[in-house]
Amino acid sequence: MGITTDNFFENIYKLIFTPKSFFNNENCCISVRLAVCIVIFVTVFTKTTSAVFSSSINSWFWFLFSIFVSVIAVLFVWFITALFFEYVAKIFDRNGSLNKLLFYSAYALIPYIFFAPLNLLKNIGVYGYILGSTMEFLLYLWIIFLFALALSAVYKITISRGFMLIFLPICALFFSVYWIICFFTKICYIFSI
Secondary structure, three states, X not given: OXXXXXXXXXXXXXXXXXXXXXXOOOOOXXXXXXXXXXXXXXXXXXXXXXXXXXXXXXXXXXXXXXXXXXXXXXXXXXXXXXXXXXXXXXXXOOOOOHHHHHXXXXXXXXXXXHHHHHHHHHOXXXXXXXXXXXXXXXXXXXXXXXXXXXXXHHHOOOHHHHHHHHHHHHHHHHHHHHHHHHHHHHHHHHHHO
């Protein structure tokens, strides 16, 4: 089951101006193929515009190869991230849909296309750099907010729990690195006696 272009542009409009109504729409037609196309488009668009604005295209072969590798890497990370959230939700007895999470998280990545003009703004001067960096920070916060909305809509949790779910992998990584360092420190201490 696909999605029409009218719904696609309507969904983007809702995502930008009324994101809660977009993510809480139960009548939305979920299409994983469209989600993959959105992720590919966002990746190619941001990679191409950053290369064009920075004039870093030396060889078309390497440029196209780097775009191909970027697309594969982003699709892999996007899918693994969705799988991680799906399994964490199952641990806490929350039923969701991997397809729905992939669909909503792809839409949550659409604001990445605004990084291209902000990178151009950062090249104007000191004030342009400050303004561009501030706007990039706000754009990151907006993307995190949209992803939290996506998680809350898919797993029927509050938005605050959606934010906690987003930062769970970072906390888990921090504690696992901390425990590994402590473990090897203790082992070294034992063998140094």
